[in-house]
Amino acid sequence: xxxxxxxxxxxxxxxxxxxxxxxxxxxxxxxxxxxxxxxxxxxxxxxxxxxxxxxxxxxxxxxxxxxxxxxxxxxxxxxxxxxxxxxxxxxxxxxxxxxxxxxxxxxxxxxxxxxxxxxxxxxxxxxxxxxxxxxxxxxxxxxxxxxxxxxxxxxxxxxxxxxxxxxxxxxxxxxxxxxxxxxxxxxxxxxxxxxxxxxxxxxxxxxxxxxxxxxxxxxxxxxxxxxxxxxxxxxxxxxxxxxxxxxxxxxxxxxxxxxxxxxxxxxxxxxxxxxxxxxxxxxxxxxxxxxxxxxxxxxxxxxxxxxxxxxxxxxxxxxxxxxxxxxxxxxxxxxxxxxxxxxxxxxxxxxxxxxxxxxxxxxxxxxxxxxxxxxxxxxxxxxxxxxxxxxxxxxxxxxxxxxxxxxxxxxxxxxxxxxxxxxxxxxxxxxxxxxxxxxxxxxxxxxxxxxxxxxxxxxxxxxxxxxxxxxxxxxxxxxxxxxxxxxxxxxxxxxxxxxxxxxxxxxxxxxxxxxxxxxxxxxxxxxxxxxxxxxxxxxxxxxxxxxxxxxxxxxxxxxxxxxxxxxxxxxxxxxxxxxxxxxxxxxxxxxxxxxxxxxxxxxxxxxxxxxxxxxxxxxxxxxxxxxxxxxxxxxxxxxxxxxxxxxxxxxxxxxxxxxxxxxxx
Numbered sequence: 001x002x003x004x005x006x007x008x009x010x011x012x013x014x015x016x017x018x019x020x021x022x023x024x025x026x027x028x029x030x031x032x033x034x035x036x037x038x039x040x041x042x043x044x045x046x047x048x049x050x051x052x053x054x055x056x057x058x059x060x061x062x063x064x065x066x067x068x069x070x071x072x073x074x075x076x077x078x079x080x081x082x083x084x085x086x087x088x089x090x091x092x093x094x095x096x097x098x099x100x101x102x103x104x105x106x107x108x109x110x111x112x113x114x115x116x117x118x119x120x121x122x123x124x125x126x127x128x129x130x131x132x133x134x135x136x137x138x139x140x141x142x143x144x145x146x147x148x149x150x151x152x153x154x155x156x157x158x159x160x161x162x163x164x165x166x167x168x169x170x171x172x173x174x175x176x177x178x179x180x181x182x183x184x185x186x187x188x189x190x191x192x193x194x195x196x197x198x199x200x201x202x203x204x205x206x207x208x209x210x211x212x213x214x215x216x217x218x219x220x221x222x223x224x225x226x227x228x229x230x231x232x233x234x235x236x237x238x239x240x241x242x243x244x245x246x247x248x249x250x251x252x253x254x255x256x257x258x259x260x261x262x263x264x265x266x267x268x269x270x271x272x273x274x275x276x277x278x279x280x281x282x283x284x285x286x287x288x289x290x291x292x293x294x295x296x297x298x299x300x301x302x303x304x305x306x307x308x309x310x311x312x313x314x315x316x317x318x319x320x321x322x323x324x325x326x327x328x329x330x331x332x333x334x335x336x337x338x339x340x341x342x343x344x345x346x347x348x349x350x351x352x353x354x355x356x357x358x359x360x361x362x363x364x365x366x367x368x369x370x371x372x373x374x375x376x377x378x379x380x381x382x383x384x385x386x387x388x389x390x391x392x393x394x395x396x397x398x399x400x401x402x403x404x405x406x407x408x409x410x411x412x413x414x415x416x417x418x419x420x421x422x423x424x425x426x427x428x429x430x431x432x433x434x435x436x437x438x439x440x441x442x443x444x445x446x447x448x449x450x451x452x453x454x455x456x457x458x459x460x461x462x463x464x465x466x467x468x469x470x471x472x473x474x475x476x477x478x479x480x481x482x483x484x485x486x487x488x489x490x491x492x493x494x495x496x497x498x499x500x501x502x503x504x505x506x507x508x509x510x511x512x513x514x515x516x517x518x519x520x521x522x523x524x525x526x527x528x529x530x531x532x533x534x535x536x537x538x539x540x541x542x543x544x545x546x547x548x549x550x551x552x553x554x555x556x557x558x559x560x561x562x563x564x565x566x567x568x569x570x571x572x573x574x575x576x577x578x579x580x581x582x583x584x585x586x587x588x589x590x591x592x593x594x595x596x597x598x599x600x601x602x603x604x605x606x607x608x609x610x611x612x613x614x615x616x617x618x619x620x621x622x623x624x625x626x627x628x629x630x631x632x633x634x635x636x637x638x639x640x641x642x643x644x645x646x647x648x649x650x651x652x653x654x655x656x657x658x659x660x661x662x663x664x665x
Contacts (some may be wrong), residue, residue, distance in 0.1 A: 027070055028076035029072070031184060032102060034129070035113035036122055037084025038397075040141035044113055045081035048072075048181070064432075067098060072181050074501050080107065086121075089224060089264075090231045100235075102132070106216055111137045111180075116153050119282075123275040126162070127194050131220045135187035136164040139180055143168050152284035161278055163191040187579045195275045203255040210248040225252055227264040231568070234386050298394075298511045302401040310400065318386050319475065322379060322461055323468040329378035337440050338370050353551075362550055362578075362660045367593070368543035372536050375592040376462060381530060383461025385524045387425065392515035392523075396421050397567040423454040427620070430454075431627040444636075445493045447628055451620040453486040454643055457530065462591035462611050469598045478612050481655055485617060489647075531588075538586045545585075546578060569653040570614070571660070572607055579611065583619040590615050606659045610652055618648035 033041045045051070066081040082098045090096050102110070110129055115123040120138070129136060160165040165183035195201060200475070207225065208218035215221065215236075224232050225248070232236055236245055300306040345359055359366050390396050400417040419437075422430035430450045437443040455463060467475040509628040549555040558581075559566075559574040566572050573598070583590035594611050597603050603611060620628070620641055629637035 026076065026566065028078040029109060030078045030080060030105065030107040031109045031111055032080045032082060033111050033113060034082055034085050034098065034102070034125075036086055036115070036118065036125065039113040039118075039122065040083070040139075041084075041113045041114040042081055044111070044139060044141070044180070045079055048079050058072070065101060070490045072184060075185060077184070083127065088220065088228055089126060089227055096231050098404060103217055103221075104443045107134065109137065109184060110134050111184065111187075112138055113139045113141055116140045117142055119153055119278045120275055123278055124271055127274055128189040128220070129272045130162070130164075130192045131194070131223065132191075132217055134188050136162075136190050137180070137183050137187045138162070138164060138166045140168045154282045154284050158278070160281045161191075161281060164188050187243050194271055195272050196223075197295065200258055200266065201262070203251075203259060207248060207251045207255065210251045212244055212248075215240075221501060223267065226255065228269060260536040288360075294512050294514075298398060301395060301398045301512065305400060307399075307402045311402070314390070314395070318383070319464055319468065319472075321382050321386055322464040326379040326461075326465060329381070330374060333374045333378065338374050341365065357547060360547070362543055362546040364540055364543050364547075366543075367546065368540040369536075370595070371543075371589060371592045372539040374533075375595055376458075376535075376588050377528070379461045379465045380458055380588070381524065381528055383464070384455060384527045385459075385520060387457050388520040388523045388527075389515045391425070392513075392520055394512050398512065420450060420454065423450040423456065425457050427451060427454065427456050427624040428627045431624060435631055441497050444497060444632065445490060447632055448493060448640055448644075449486055449490055451624055451628060451640060452489055453617045454615050455482070456587070456621075459587045459591055459616065462588060462595065463616065464607065466591065466595050466598055466612055469595070470605055474605065474609050477609055480612055481609075482616060485651060531566075535586055535588060539589050541588055542585045546581060549581070563650060570610060571653075571655075571656045572610055572614075573602065575602060576607075576611060577616060579659040580619070583615050585617065585622075585623055587619065590619075606656065606663060608661065610656055613655060614648060614652040617651070618645055620644060 002594075033045055041569050045066065045068070049070050051068055064083070068079050070077055070079055076099075080101065083095070084102065085095050085098045087095075088099055088102075090099060101107075112122070112126060112129060114126075126138070138158070140155060143152070155166045155168050165188065167180045167183050167188050196204070204222045204226070206221060207222040211218050211221060221232065221236075238537075269578070297310075298430050299312050342359055342365075345355070350358070356363060358364055361367070397621055400421060404417060419430050419433045422433055427450050431447055434443050434446045434450070437446060463478070464475065467478055514630050532622055546555065549558070555577070559577045562577060563574065566576060567574060579590045579597075591612075594603070594608075594615065597611075625637055625641055
């Protein structure tokens with residue numbers, strides 16, 4: 001899963017395919033897609049631009065700002081997709097990036113995406129956006145989900161109250177996008193009906209006048225300063241200097257002394273009153289609608305008594321699919337491609353050097369191309385499709401309710417659970433998403449646990465295939481060992497790291513929904529395409545590297561040097577060194593080689609278990625290490641990587657002796 005840095009997207013927005021031939025004379029109008037996490041912003045971005053960004057039914061999927069140029073009815077627009085924004089009063093660093101984009105780029109239009117099932121929470125953000133005076137459009141997503149529960153939002157009435165266009169949409173299926181493209185050009189400044197009382201309003205005007213002359217959105221910035229926004233005052237000092245802000249600071253201190261009560265609470269209460277009034281006016285109820293299967297499954301998945309059996313059933317489905325479906329694909333590809341190509345090359349009776357380079361143990365084709373296309377790709381295709389169904393159904397987010405109590409005991413708050421779950425998709429993205437954690441201790445523990453014993457989706461799928469060759473008991477042992485390692489590491493870090501109390505977090509958990517097979521198939525296609533683009537060259541280069549190592553004798557020397565650790569302590573064969581070297585480049589390549597070793601009988605039952613465990617917990621991928629460096633600092637990244645590497649070898653050696661003691665081999 002590729003992660004693009006925000007700055008590269010911001011500096012050079014790219015032209016979507018649908019905008020070919022657009023006039024480049026006039027500057028494009030900036031359209032910012034904003035909204036709470038998990039409200040369909042990226043899907044709307046995809047539908048408007050024709051591009052593809054990862055979409056999933058849980059918060060945290062979008063962690064960077066993305067841009068694309070399109071043409072709608074002869075008008076050029078720069079569409080800007082943003083991470084989730086709960087409020088202009090900032091709680092996390094990615095929200096700072098969104099607010100800074102709004103405040104200092106001043107988009108021409110704001111399109112607020114609202115999940116209809118959580119429209120009241122979204123209206124709190126709407127109240128703040130209306131204060132900016134920027135033309136707006138509202139998009140109501142997931143209207144179909146809400147109607148299944150006998151509820152609805154009167155879009156016409158909402159448009160009348162807010163005085164901005166409102167478009168109903170089911171973004172996942174592309175429905176309602178014609179309405180959206182039609183109303184973007186009709187965006188209007190909304191009606192700001194929220195007032196905070198005479199004293200506070202007078203204070204806001206006085207404070208706004210004291211702010212630097214060239215500052216945009218003075219009224220809104222004055223409101224945030226009264227609320228003691230933790231990021232804004234420091235930013236203004238850096239931008240304008242202490243002396244230029246002195247008049248505003250004097251007014252701010254005077255207001256805080258004059259106005260009795262908690263200013264932040266007073267402002268929040270006034271907004272909540274407005275939201276309650278608007279929500280009551282636009283809510284539509286249908287009588288006699290019963291709660292459907294989705295509601296009951298959602299409730300069951302969150303309760304331990306039923307949630308655990310549901311989880312185990314789903315894991316069994318994944319296991320069987322990876323075993324039988326990917327196994328059938330593997331055999332088919334070998335039949336139509338690998339065997340004929342190998343026979344064709346063998347028929348030329350090439351010199352030993354060239355034969356080994358192409359189809360030897362470390363050959364470009366055998367270890368490189370065939371390992372990627374024939375061994376790894378079938379497994380990933382099946383696993384990515386099933387994992388995509390879990391994402392889009394909302395099950396992953398609901399599963400966090402089951403795990404919440406366990407994570408809190410090891411120092412991981414509720415707002416870090418989503419990051420850990422994201423680690424099963426892509427560790428790099430999961431690590432970057434921890435920037436939303438405001439307490440350093442929480443972020444450190446979360447980042448370490450993501451890098452330590454959580455397998456990413458690619459490795460998880462291949463590991464399942466490896467263990468399926470050995471037996472179901474091996475599958476149970478491996479994942480029990482990983483859970484023990486993960487929980488143990490969390491408890492240890494929570495004990496030795498001193499820090500503040502855990503932060504509070506409230507997250508809206510979406511109901512389960514039947515995923516769109518078309519959307520999941522598209523997501524699977526893009527994930528496979530990303531894998532081929534990123535991994536295939538690394539597979540080929542790794543094969544060449546190991547071939548050179550073998551021919552120069554360096555590989556034999558490395559195996560000899562590591563014999564005490566690998567053979568004597570961990571109980572693995574010397575050839576597992578090939579796996580470790582591949583893991584430094586790409587985990588999927590290493591896992592694919594383990595699969596071949598299992599198939600050839602080179603690994604015993606216990607060795608297969610140990611090989612999967614050690615490759616899961618010992619080698620954070622290069623992209624993940626870079627992400628750790630970006631979020632935690634490079635010194636911390638080096639220390640974490642070293643700790644993970646050393647502890648993994650100690651733990652796997654200990655696991656080996658436990659298995660030998662109980663299994664006798």
